[in-house]
Structures are given as structure tokens and as C-alpha cells.
Amino acid sequence: MDDIHAPTVASGLSSGIAPRDVSKVSMPDLMQEKERIEAELSALSSVLNSHGVNMNSSLTTFDGFPRDDIDIAQVRTTRVRIIHLRNDHKAVMTHLEKGLHDHFARLQNAPGATSANGTTVPSSAPTSVTDNSIADTGTLGTPFARVNSVEPGSPAHQAGLKMGDSIRGFGSVHWLNHERLSKVAEAVQQNEGRPLTVKVTRKNESGSGTTELDLQLTPRRNWGGRGLLGCHIVPL
Structure with missing residues (x-):
């Protein structure tokens, strides 16, 4: 018997939609994409919670048989979708961070940029968006x-x-x-x-x-x- 915990959905987005090239998306659109992904992740998490399982819960009984108290197919498909969305979320956050770094770099290198006390603002290395x-x-x-x-x-x-x-x-x-x-x-x-x-x-x-x-x-x-x-x- 195949491993019951192994995903059965083909590699890539489970919806079948071609992946979006987030590197060509504007910052406002990236924020909307971030919120959309987080909303879907929250909804999918609720699906798992409704079955009383999480991403790591066993889908078999103690003696190795499939559990009959949950919809195993739905749980497995939901888990796969969550994995894809987590990867998408990571990619969006990476491009958001890069966009912010570029924005700060432009501000720091803009001609005539000055600080509050009138001195020239020195260029500095960008920091993480979590800083x-x-x-x-x-x-x-x-x-x-x-x-x-x-x-x-x-x-x-x-x-x-x-x-x-x-x-x-x-x-x-x-x-x-x-x-x-x-x-x-x-x-x-x-x-x-x-x-x-x-x-x-x-x-x-x-x-x-x-x-x-x-x-x-x-x-x-x-x-x-x-x-x-x-x-x-x-x-x-």
C-alpha cells in the first residue's frame, strides 16, 4: 500500500493555475497577493482544524489502517495546497523586502537628500524588513x-x-x-x-x-x- 501521508497532487499549484511571476508585480499588488495568500492559508487551516488534525497529524490508526473518522483525501489535498501557498508566501515576502530595499536606496541616493538637522544623509546598507x-x-x-x-x-x-x-x-x-x-x-x-x-x-x-x-x-x-x-x- 502506498504511503497514506504522501501527497497525491501533482507538483505545482493544486489549483492548476500557472504560477504568477511576482518579480514583475507592483508593491501594492504584492501586498494584495500577500493578504490573499494569508487569507487562504487561514481558511485551509480551518479545514484541517475541522478534522481535528494539523500538518503533521497521523492519518492512520495505531495498527496502520487508514483512519475512518476523517476525510483523508481532503486532508491530504489541503496539506498539499498549504505547502504550495507557504512557498508562494515566501516568494512574495522576498520580493516585498527587495522592493523596500530598493526604495530606501533611492531615497538615500537622491540628490539633495538631507536629514532633519540639515546634513546630508549617508548611504547605508539596507536592512531586513523585520528589523x-x-x-x-x-x-x-x-x-x-x-x-x-x-x-x-x-x-x-x-x-x-x-x-x-x-x-x-x-x-x-x-x-x-x-x-x-x-x-x-x-x-x-x-x-x-x-x-x-x-x-x-x-x-x-x-x-x-x-x-x-x-x-x-x-x-x-x-x-x-x-x-x-x-x-x-x-x-x-
């Missing part, structure tokens, strides 16, 4: 989430977060690496009791214009409510 120094720049300041609600007396409330705030940065998490906010959840869990810088854009009370703020948010328990933050954040 905090790049996460702090305006280029990576694109909002990726919105504060939907804030509980009174919560860590989020004490930090100054308000409903409607657009989040541009959450610690080292930004629009290129938030992975549908899963990285925000990781940052919260890993920094309990330690302050995180949350960069937000807030509409002015006058109704015209916005204000950009850097808030210090410390995730913690026992504040009188649920969770470590006391706010609800949704992806844009």
Missing part, C-alpha cells in the same frame, strides 16, 4: 489593524488606546509581517509585564486630519477583565 529600525519608518507605517473596543481600566485604556485608532506598529509587528494579527498575539504573550510601543493614527476631534501617536502598552493579567490587553483589535 525594528525599518518598522519605525514612514514607509512601513501603513495601518494594518483597527481598535474596535477598549475596556475601561484595562492595560489598553491606561496606555491611551481609543476605539477607532488605526494601528501602524505593535512592537516589532507591522503591515508586512503581522500575518493576519497572529504576530500581534505572539508579541502580547511574549511580553507580558513588559511595555510595547504601539504606533497609532487617530482622527482629530475636529474631524479634519489625523494625529500619529506612540503609546506604551504593557500586557498584564489581573486587571479586572479578560485577556492581557482589554481591547479588541481587528485587521484592516
